[in-house]
Amino acid sequence: MPKLHHLHWVITEVPELRIIEQPLWDEAKARQGALKTKGTIDNIWDRRRPRTLFSGLLKCGFCGGGFSKVSQTQFGCSTARNKGKSLCTNRLTISKTDLEERVLGALQDNLMDQDLLEVFCKEYAKERNRLNAEAEHGRGALEKELATVNRDHAKLVDAIIAGIPADQVKDKMQALTERRKALEAQLSHTAPSDPIRIHPNMAATYQTRVRSLISGLSKTGEMQEAQEALRSLVDKIVLQPSPERAKLDIVLEGALSGLLTLALGVKRRKGLSLKNQAFDNVGELVLVAGVGFEPTTFRL
Secondary structure (H helix, E strand, O other), X not given: OOXXXXXXXXXXXXXXXXXXXXXXXXXXHHHHHHOEOOOXXXXXXXXXXXXXXXXOOEEEOOOOOEEEEOOOOEEEEHHHHHOOOOOOOOOOEEEHHHHHHHHHHHHHHOOOOHHHHHHHHHHHHHHHHHHHHHHXXXXXXXXXXXXXXXXXXXXXXXHHHOOOOHHHHHHHHHHHHXXXXXXXXXXXXXXXOOOOOOOOOHHHHHHXXXXXXXXXXXXXXXXXHHHHHHHOOEEEEEEEEOOOOOOEEEEEEEOHHXXXXXXXXXXXXXXXXXXXXXXXXXXXXXXXXXXXXXXXXXXX
């Protein structure tokens, strides 16, 4: 028997034959929505909470692969253990306690140095002034053209009042009107932005907040938020054999946006991590002052 073309199908809803009733279906869909991480489009299982404080941030300085737990208390290079010596010979390990103590100590004492902060602030001010000068130049050109358009438009109005048929200048007036609207729209979006005020004690403020976060790691109600905030300060942690290959040296690479976010006291929006959240002011600060800056690194 030949298949019936879909255009000839007759489809009729038969609710009484449903396998799943509508209320249960609606409840299941609502539960699916709840399993999405708030503020993201990711499913909860795609954004699993890190097993340890710095899970996923550890890298082998020898091969570039990841470091993971190789025992209850030790971290080691995954490549060296899973793929053999041909790809990586770094078989050294580091304890979770030693790793976290050294990294947390560096986050607190080394990644917001007062002298470096002063250099950063000077670079920010210099670059901000340069960008403002460019913006003012562009704004001045737009304002000049707008003044010309307004004068030309006024002349056409005067011409119509003087007796020139409106049909003769209709197209020109319409073009000037559209151009005026476009220029006004551009000017409304190019208003000079206020520079971010960087407090001279920002480094001390940062250190106080890091100490508070470290303290929060031992408090049940604050632990998760403290972990997220501390992780946001780190771009990656590179573990590489020391010159004598007796132990692992740590190179900590700070995340500039996270460091500044904490130091400036910007509040985190619920459901978003400090690293991923779009902070307008901090983002602008990173883009402006961060031009030409290497990632904040410190060897432990």
